[in-house]
Amino acid sequence: QSVLTQPPSASGTPGQRVTVSCFGSSSNIGGNPVNWYQHLPGTAPKLLIYSNNQRPSGVPDRFSGSKSGTSASLAISGLQSDDEADYYCAAWDDSLNGHVFGAGTKVTVL
């Protein structure tokens, strides 16, 4: 059981907008920045969004993040076949004194 809750799957057709939600609590999302990672099994995970809504250099602006209270979301606009991957939210947890991940959301491009 992950501390952060994500839907197991999301899908869309090419060009569509897909959102992935992440629910937490006051000890993690409610009080700390949220980060999002893209992961293709067998490869190195990639930081997509840090500090709720900041993109590292090289990440397309099709990816955006937001946070409100104890929940956060990742939006992918102009969905492309290359976006098929697992997406994880993560945050620092003050009660656990450690980092926590969501269970991951598999995004499928139909």
Added chain:
Amino acid sequence: QGQLVESGGGVVQPGRSLRLSCAASGLTLSTYAMHWVRQAPGKGLEWVAVISYDGSNKLYADSVKGRFTISRDNSKNTLYLQMNSLRPEDTAVYYCAKGRGGVTSSRDHWGQGTLVTVSS
């Protein structure tokens, strides 16, 4: 754009030990926190441990506390994970990752991972 390369994975019996290494090239790790994150077969990412830039602060997930030790050698630009009393549930791909800043920050560079299999 630097890279992180993990090594030291393999097959080990329950109760035995293994030490993982993570060598950096094109990246200077000495001013950043460093992490270990793992992914068990068919499961999601799980944070394992973090060490501050100077090694003075080390934090662990409850699942490995007391069995795993994270350390670093900044002169060698290398991170380590000593894993003792290994259990079958420790079977996973282990990734090292560089923090963007301190121990609570996100991870912006990741290695390709090394597979650890705990089995008799």
